[in-house]
Amino acid sequence: MNYAQLLFPDFSLILCGYLVCRYTALNRPVWEQVESLVYYFLFPVLLFQSIVKSPLDLGTASSLIGAGWASGLVGIGLAYAIPHLPWLRTHVDARDHASSAQIAFRFNSFIGLAIADRLAGPQGVQLIAVLIGVCVPLFNVAAVWPMARHAQRGFVRELLRNPLIIATATGLVANLLGFAIPVWLEPTVTRLGAASLALGLMAAGAGMQLGALARGKVLAVAVIAIRHLLTPIAAWAIARALGLSPTQTTMLLAFSALPTASSCYVLAARMGYDGAYVAALVTVSTLMGMVSLSFALGVLQRL
Structure with missing residues (x-):
């Protein structure tokens, strides 16, 4: 599979947003409003639709669900541990860590669904839909926690007012x-979801300043290494330990090696953190996805 070709649309939208913001009259004030539209309306609609459109058979996929949670918890634990490691502690800014820890474990569900269809057809799509449905709530809560804690905001209040978590929870229920979205309403919802993906990626590009990584190189390397190297290795070990089927193992490995979620930037910016730094990390992760997917599916799967 040509992973560069698969990831090119996402990266090209990020680049498009960067160029439009820098070289046209559609500058930062315009994109700040776009970020709000995506975060509070368009992306929640997309999350809800993504979860409700594929029935979740929790019984038959219990081992895969456990493996997805286990590999996700490994990523979350490693991300949270970064500022407490003796050899990293003095090189990591606490505020930057709070906003960028999510890079290490969140994932781009759209790329995941596209890969699943190419790897295993409808069965692969159903399996990765299960992983998305059960992992999004855990990962979103884990993303909000360090930011709410560092800003000394009420964690429960932040969860209850977070539109991404609300959309995920209602979608699962x-x-x-x-529940199924009525046929007459589905085209409208689909178009709103497509708009959220395009505008979210362009907003990430508009806020991108790769120079921001210069002041947080150690943190950037750490979260990218967790997302694209350590998590796939953990997923491979967990799949072996639980005896997952070949198809389940393939989907878990693909899931573990995905680029981080483009909405990481929107979440960080909306919670008052340095969106430029997080947007740069999203861009790097999108590029690294080509390497990690090849590593997970081309190397680990054959071991």
Whole structure:
């Protein structure tokens, strides 16, 4: 599979947002409003739709769910540990860590769904949809926690007002209750979701300043290494330990090696953190996804 070709649309939208913001009249004030639209309306609609459109069979996929949670918790634990490691502690800014820890464990669900379809067809899409549905709530909570804690905001209040978590929770409940989006409404919802992806990626590009990484190189290397090297290795070990089927193992490895979520930038910016630094990390992770997917599916899967 040509992973560079698969990731090119995401990266090109990020680049497009960067160029439009820097070289046209559509400058930062315009994109700040776009960020709000994506964060509070468009992306929650997309999350809800992504979760409810594929029925979750939690019973038959229990081992895969456990493996997804386990590999995700490894990433979360490693990300949280960064400022406490003796050889990293003095090189990591606490505020930057709070906003960028999410880079190490969140994932781009759209790329995941596209890869699953190419790797295993409808069965692969269903399996990765299960992983997305059960992991998004855990990962979003883990993303909000360090930012709310560092800013000394009420954690529960931040969760209850976070539109991404609200959309995920309601989507899971609706899925388990058998709710389906009405056929007449589905095209509208699909278009809103597509708009959120395009505008979210362009907003990340508009806020991108790769120079921001110069002041946080150690932290950047750490979160990227967790996302694209350590998490796939952990997923491979967990799949072996749980005896997952070949198809389940393939989906878990693909899931573990995905680039980070483009909405990391929007979440950090909306919570008052340095969006430029996080946007730069999202861009680096998108590029690194080509390497980590090749590593996970081309190397680890054959071991």
